[in-house]
Amino acid sequence: MKRTITALVNNTSGVLNRITGLFARRNFNIESITVGITENPSISRMTFVVVVDTIGNIDQVIKQLNKQVDVLKVRDITDEQTVARELALIKVGVTPQQRAEIGALVNPFRASIIDVGRENMTIEITGDHEKVEALLDLLKPYGIQDLARTGITALKRGTKRSLDANRITLIN
Template identity: 55%
Template sequence: MKRVITVTVINQSGVLNRVTGLLMKRQFNIESITVGHTEKAGMSKMTFVVNVEDEQKVEQLTKQLQKQIDVIKVNDITDKAIVMRELALVKVISPPHLRSEMNSIIEPFRATVIDTAKNVITYQVTGNPEKIEAFIDLLRPYGIKDLTRTGATAFVRETQKPQSTQLSILQ
């Protein structure tokens, strides 16, 4: 099961290494990690997407992370109503005679063309990770020359829905 964990930390040298080291010691496979500044100076937020099979291991991990000296706050936000986004840059082989066809495919994803060459187009797309996967799958038959993804970043929505509704949205 995928879990989304956010960690607010004091922004200083070595904190990322200490936090990821703790995840490694507990044998969590990090699927995605993003780190960036917050609205408060000197603070950063890390967003981890990890695969975990044992719920007790997640609880143990959050408690151990909270004990770290540079860690201000730890939240497992998986079961909450959240906003999650990712950015992908996809360089696709695109001979001129296929461009209109490809543009019609990318239009529903609200992707943008950020670079063009004779036989290659680079698209930028943002959205939840499932949307990014669907976008990549549609472009794969054309020939993906290069691909990079930022990893997911997320936070809790201000308005929370009842628990039963949230679980069906995340699955």
């Protein structure tokens, strides 16, 4: 089963290596990983999609991650409401006659053609995993020459508000 884990870490040298090493020692396959600084340049957010056998295994890894010096907060957000996106750059082989056809094909996906060459086009798409996969399936017959994907980046959805008599309570 796939689990999505986020970690807030100090933005220091070697943190990524230590954390991915912990996953490797547990024999977890990291399907995707994204890392970037947050609104605070001294803190980075890591998002991992890992394949695990049982939830108990991932709970143990989360406990071990929390013990790491540079780890500030770890959370399994798989079962929470999240906003998750992936970016893909797709280079497709095309003839000049197929350019308009490809343009019409990517338009419903709100994807962009970001480069056009004599024999190929590069398309940028951002969306959830299923959206990216759907566009890739439609582009395969044209011949995908190159593909670069970022992996999933995710955040927990905003706070919920519940009305209790005359006051509003924020629930995280």
